[in-house]
Amino acid sequence: MKPRVRLAGSWALLGLTAVLELALGPACGTGPVRKSESIRVLLLSGQNNHDWTSTTPRLEVILERGGRFEVDIVESPGLLTPAKLEPYDVILSNWNNFGLEASSSAWPAAARSAYLDFVRRGKGHVVVHAGSASFPDWDDYLRLTLATWKAGRSSHGPIHEFPVRIDDLDHPVTAGLAPFTIKDELWNKPGTAEGVQVLASSFSAAEKEGTGEWEPAVLAGRFGKGRSLTILLGHDAAAMDDPGFQALLRRGVEWAATGRVRSSSPAAAIAKEWHWENEEGTSLALVGPAGPLWQFRYDADLDTPYFHPLRTSDGRTLTWDRPPDHIWHHGLWFSWKFINGFNYWEIDPKTGRPAGRTSWANVKITAGDDRTARISMDLAYRPAGEEAAVLTERRTIDVSAPDAEGLYSMDWTCVFNAAREVVLDRTPIPGEPGGQSWGGYAGLSLRLTGDMTGRQAVTIDGPVAEGEMREERYRGRHEALDYSGLVNGAPAGVAILDHPGNPRFPTPWYVILSSEMSFFSPALLCFEPMKLRPGAGLTLRYRVIVHPGRWDAARLDAEYRRFAR
Numbered sequence: 001m002k003p004r005v006r007l008a009g010s011w012a013l014l015g016l017t018a019v020l021e022l023a024l025g026p027a028c029g030t031g032p033v034r035k036s037e038s039i040r041v042l043l044l045s046g047q048n049n050h051d052w053t054s055t056t057p058r059l060e061v062i063l064e065r066g067g068r069f070e071v072d073i074v075e076s077p078g079l080l081t082p083a084k085l086e087p088y089d090v091i092l093s094n095w096n097n098f099g100l101e102a103s104s105s106a107w108p109a110a111a112r113s114a115y116l117d118f119v120r121r122g123k124g125h126v127v128v129h130a131g132s133a134s135f136p137d138w139d140d141y142l143r144l145t146l147a148t149w150k151a152g153r154s155s156h157g158p159i160h161e162f163p164v165r166i167d168d169l170d171h172p173v174t175a176g177l178a179p180f181t182i183k184d185e186l187w188n189k190p191g192t193a194e195g196v197q198v199l200a201s202s203f204s205a206a207e208k209e210g211t212g213e214w215e216p217a218v219l220a221g222r223f224g225k226g227r228s229l230t231i232l233l234g235h236d237a238a239a240m241d242d243p244g245f246q247a248l249l250r251r252g253v254e255w256a257a258t259g260r261v262r263s264s265s266p267a268a269a270i271a272k273e274w275h276w277e278n279e280e281g282t283s284l285a286l287v288g289p290a291g292p293l294w295q296f297r298y299d300a301d302l303d304t305p306y307f308h309p310l311r312t313s314d315g316r317t318l319t320w321d322r323p324p325d326h327i328w329h330h331g332l333w334f335s336w337k338f339i340n341g342f343n344y345w346e347i348d349p350k351t352g353r354p355a356g357r358t359s360w361a362n363v364k365i366t367a368g369d370d371r372t373a374r375i376s377m378d379l380a381y382r383p384a385g386e387e388a389a390v391l392t393e394r395r396t397i398d399v400s401a402p403d404a405e406g407l408y409s410m411d412w413t414c415v416f417n418a419a420r421e422v423v424l425d426r427t428p429i430p431g432e433p434g435g436q437s438w439g440g441y442a443g444l445s446l447r448l449t450g451d452m453t454g455r456q457a458v459t460i461d462g463p464v465a466e467g468e469m470r471e472e473r474y475r476g477r478h479e480a481l482d483y484s485g486l487v488n489g490a491p492a493g494v495a496i497l498d499h500p501g502n503p504r505f506p507t508p509w510y511v512i513l514s515s516e517m518s519f520f521s522p523a524l525l526c527f528e529p530m531k532l533r534p535g536a537g538l539t540l541r542y543r544v545i546v547h548p549g550r551w552d553a554a555r556l557d558a559e560y561r562r563f564a565r
Contacts, residue, residue, distance in 0.1 A: 038067070038068065038069065038070045039068060039069045039070070039089050039090065039253065039254060039257045039258065040069075040070050040072075040087055040088045040089045040090075040257075041063060041069050041070065041071045041072070041088065041089070041090055041091075041092050041253060041257070042072055042074060042085070042088040042090070042091050042092070043056065043059060043060060043071050043072065043073045043074070043092045043094060044074055044077045044091060044092065044093045044094060044095035044131070045073050045074070045075050045094050045095055046074070046075025046076060046077075046095060047075070047095055047096065047097060047100070048094060048095055048096050048098075048130060048131070049096060049098040049099050049130060049133070050129065050130050050235060050236065051236060051237070052094055052095070054236070054237040055094055055128075055234065055236060055237050055240060056073060056094050058237045058240045058241075059071075059092065059094060059128065059240065059249070060073065062240065062246050062249055062250065063092075063249070063250065063253060068250070068254070069250075069253065069254075071092075072088075077093075077095055077107075077111075077115070078106060078107035078108065078111050079111060080111050080114055080115060081110065081111070081114050082114045082117065082118070085114055085115075085118045088118075088123070089123055089124060089257035089258070090123060090124035090125065090126060090253055090256045090257035091115075091118065091119070091123075091124070091125050091126070092126045092127075092128070092253060093125070093126070093127045093128070093131035093132070093145075094128050094129075094131050095131060095134075096130050096131055096132070096133045096134045097134045097135070098130060098133040098134060098149065102134070102135065102136060102137070103135070103137060104135045104137055104138035104141065106135075112138070112141075116140055116141075116144065116223075118226075119144060119223045119224060119226035119227075119228065120223060120224030120225060120226060121224065121225060121226065122224070122225035122226050123226050123257070124226055124227050124228070124229075124253070124255075124256025124257040124258075125144055125145075125223065125226065125227070125228045125229070125256060126228075126229045126230070126231070126249075126252050126253050126256050127145050127146070127147075127228075127229070127230040127231065128231050128233075128234045128249070129185075129231070129232060129233065129234040129235055130149065130235075131145070132145035132146070132147060132148045132149075132230060133148055133149040134148075136148070136151075142191070142193060143193045143194075143221075143223065144223050144228055145193075145228070145230060146192060146193050146196050146219045146220075146221050146228055146229075146230040147187075147190040147191065147192045147193070147196070147216060147219050147230045147232060148190060148191050149187070149190060149191070150189070150190065150191035153189050153191065154187060154188060154189050154190050154191065155187075155188045155189065155209070156185050156186055156187050156188060156209070157186065157188075157204075157208040157209030157210055158208065158209070159183060159184060159185050159235065159236075159239075160183065160186075160205075160208050160489075161181055161182070161183045161488075161489070162181065162182065162184070162186055162202050162203055162204070162205065162208070162489065162490065163179060163180075163181050163202070163203050163314045163316075163488070163489075163490045164179060164180050164181070164182055164200055164201070164202050164217055164233070164244060164314075165179045165200065165201055165203070165214065165313075165314065165405075165406060165548060166178070166179055166199070166200050166404070167198050167199055167200055167201055167404065167405075168197065168198070168199045168200075168404065169404045170404075171197070171199050171220060172251070172255050172259075172260055172261040173199055173218070173220065173229065173248065173251045173252050173255050173261060174199045174200055174218070174248075174251075175261075176273065177200075177244075177247060177248070177251075178244075178273060178288065178289030178290060178313070178314075179289075179290065179312075179313050179314035179315075179406065180242070180243070180244030180290075180314065181244075181314065181315075181488075182202075182233060182239060182242045182244055182245060183238070183239060183242070184202075184233050184234070184235050184236075184239040184242070184245075185235035185236075185239070186202050186204055186208070186210065186215065187215060187232050188204050188209075188210055188211050188215055189211065189215070190215070190216065190232065192216065192219065193221060195221060196216075196219045196220070196221045197219065197220045197221060198216045198218070198219055199218040199219065199220055200216075200217045200218040200248070201214035201215060201216055201217050202214065202215050202216075202217040202232075202233070203215075203489070203490040203491070205486070205489045205490065207489070208489070212491075214549065216232065217231070217232050217233055218230070218231050218232070218233075218248055218252070219232075220255075226256075227255060227256045227259060228256065229252040229253075229255065229256050231245070231248055231249065231252060233245050233248070234249075273288060273289045274286065274287070274288050274289075274371055275287055276367045277292070278365070278367060281298075281299070281300070281363075282297070282298070282299045283295055283296060283297045283298065283299070284296045284365050284367060284373065284375070286367075286371060286373070286399075288313065288402075290311070290313065290314050290315030291311065291315050292309060292311065293311050293313065293402060293408070294307055294309065294310050294311065294399070294408070294546075295307065295308060295309060296365075296373075296375060296397075297330075298360065298363055298377070300359075300360075302330075303328065303347070303353060303354055303357075303358065304330065304333050304334070304335050304358050305333070305360060305377070306321075306330035306331050306332060306333035307319070307331050307332040307333070307410070308320075308321040308330060308331030308332070309321075309331065310331060310332060310494065310546050311546075312406060312487070312492045312546070312548050313402050313406035313548070314406070314490075314548075316487045316488050316490065316492060317449055317451075317487070318448055318449055318452075318487060318492060318493075318494060318546065319331035319332060319446070319447060319448060319449060320447050320448060320449050320450055321447075323447060323450065325516070325517070326447070326517075327347065328345060328346050328347050328354070329445070329447040329519075330447070331446070331447060332410075332444075332445070332446050332494075332544065333444075333445060334395075334412070334414065334443060334444045334445070335358070335442070335443075335445070336356075336381070336424055336442050336443070337425065337426045337427065337441065337442035337525070338356075338423075338424070338425040338426065338442075339356055339381055339390060339391060339422060339423070339424060339425075340383075340390060340422060340423055341423075341425075342355050342356035342383045342384075343355045343356055344356030344357075344358060344381060345442070351384070353384065354384075355383065355384055356381060356382070356383055356384070357381070357382055357383070357384050358379060358380070358381055359379065359380050359382075360377045360378060360379045360380070361377070361378050361380075362376075362377060362378045363375075363376070363377045364376045364377070370401055371401035371402065372398070372399060372400055372401050373398075373399040374396065374397070374398050374399075375395075375396070375397040375399070376394070376395065376396045376397075377394075377395050378392065378393070378394055378395075379392065379393040379394075379395060380392050380393075381393070388419065389419050390418070390419055390420055390422055391416055391417070391418055391419060391422050391532075392416070392417050392419060393414055393415065393416045393417075394414075394415045395412070395413070395414050395415075396412075396413045397410055397411065397412050397413075398410070398411040399411075405547070405548065406547070406548045407545060407546065407547040407548070408545070408546055409543055409544065409545045409546070410543070410544040410545075410546075411541070411542075411543050411544075412444065412540070412541065412542045412543075412544065413539070413540075413541050414539070414540045414541075415537065415538075415539050416532075416537060416538040416539070416540075417535070417536070417537050417538075418532035418533065418534055418535065418536050418537075418538075419534065420534050421531070421532070421533060421534055422531070422532040423529055423530075423531050423532075424442070424525055424529060424530045424531075424532070425442075425525065425529040426439060426440055426441060426442045426523070426525045426526070426529070427439035427440065427441070429475070429526065429527070430470070437470070437471040437473065438473070440475055440508070440510045440523050440525070440526035440527070441510045441521050441523050441526070442521070442523060442524070442525045442526075443521055443522060443523060443524050443525070443540070444496065444521060444522055444540075444542055444544075445519065445520075445521040446483070446494055446496070446519065446520055446521065446544075447517075447518070447519050448483065448485070448494070448518035448519065449487060449518070450518075451487060451488070452485035452486065452487055452518050453485055453486045454485050454486040454491075455483070455484075455485040455513050455518055456483075456484050456485065456513075456550065457474060457481060457482070457483050457511050457513055457520065458481070458482045458484070458550075458551060458552060458553055458556060459476070459478035459479075459480065459481050459482075459509075459553065459556070460478060460479055460480055460553050460556050460557040460560055461478060461553065462553045463553075464476070464511065464513070469513065472512060472513055472514040473510070473511065473512055473513075474509065474510075474511040474513065475508055475509065475510060475511075475523070475526055475527075476508065476509060477506045477507065477508050477509075478498075478506050478507075478509060479497070479498055479500070479505075479506045479560050479564075480495060480496065480497040480498060480556050480557070480559070480560040481495065481496060481509050481511065481520060481522075481556075482494070482495040482551045482556050483495075483511070483518065483520050484549075484550045484551065485518065490548070491548070491549050491550045492546075492547065492548050492549065493547055493549070493550060493551060494544065494545065494546050494547070495543075495544070495545040495547065495551060495556055495559060496520070496522055496542055496543070496544050496545075497542060497543040497544075497545070497559065497560045497563045497564075498522050498542060499540075499541035499542065499543075499563070499564070500564050501539070501541060502524070502539075502540055502541060502542075503524065503530075503538065503540075504524055507522040507523065507524055508522075508523050508524075508526035508527055509521070509522060509523060509526075510523035510526055522542060524540070543559075543563045545559060
């Protein structure tokens, strides 16, 4: 490793000018010769309430690996001058005086002026983790560093794994980057400067002494003509080994230094990281950096076509296929319960298949370069052993691309036609002859992962209260319902919106909120069966939205109104 630049030593033996010349080269010079197109980084170190002796070398290695950056290290940044800063493109701070001499007077006025002017004139500044936790009385410094530790407000829990989402897919630092999970220290409620742009956020779980909200992890801003970036990740060298952190560091330093990132073309990054996996006649999956985002399965040997898995963009699985308690549950799927008395839902233990059979044909799949897809197919419903269908369906499903939030939707349109008289029915509900606590389900259904905790159901009228549940089940009419919980410590959910043109709108819902089962369905037949005369039609339209975080009634209502329009 090349010799480090240090501003430390015995001032009794050497004059200040001599020490500066030993540390940074002659005052009239420009330091080491720049390599072609390299970015010169001045890494501030030598003092930090974190273990700077291990993190500073790690930062140096991360940047210099690959030859894009040249890094010099200074351990007394308060002695910097304009001449010594001039050769550099960007300052990277792993230095603070937290708990030591907090006053800005710890740096001479000339050093403070040189430091700020370096960025004001058009160069860059990057802070890692606690590098900004200094000088609470120096307003310009706080504006430059974008985020800092606020006594009496900021906090952190123990080091643990948490998800990091990408909030801005267009900024050069984060364009094309995938969400990731990191084991690190997470800052809650840092003080932030006015006008900062949050590029990425960390989820602060309540059970880890957090806020239960997404907290800023990467922030960007301008300071004069220069660029400033703060990465609140990177508590220790182990966290810095995370590939997500390293990508943010390299991109952040390059952007702060130059205003661009050579590898940040959004179109190229997305094309490389997202692709389709299409098994003809079997399945279609959209695969991203964290694995399959969703997969549609339609093998002819199945009892019904369905989606599994449905995942968040950071790779957390939300659905459950063939759970041991109900092996006929399949992630997200559509199935009637009884048609003319035949059971199309459950498996007959004697045959291993349902007594009512569902078949499909004319499957057409269009998967676009923009990560959208359209799936269309013809389905037929007939009792086992019979050739003629009693009910047919034309099904179309339009799947959106995931947006910057990680949200994606599926618009279902199901057009049914009765070939003869049809009675669509369900298990009776409590209060009816033969009623059961589990009665009332049929239609579009979602079985959520058994790993979900902290379950919550929300309608556009508000959360479903415990007093509205009967034997851990809810049946109420609403335009939309969102089911969310914690998966791998972070919140995520699925909403289903009922179209106002559907019969019996607003639909009754069948919801199970229990530690054993997370399930919900817009249960058209919940309160009564439906009869169709020969030749009669029935159209059902729903929007299914997979999203990170928890939704409240206002967000659900806004999404419903958008769908209804």
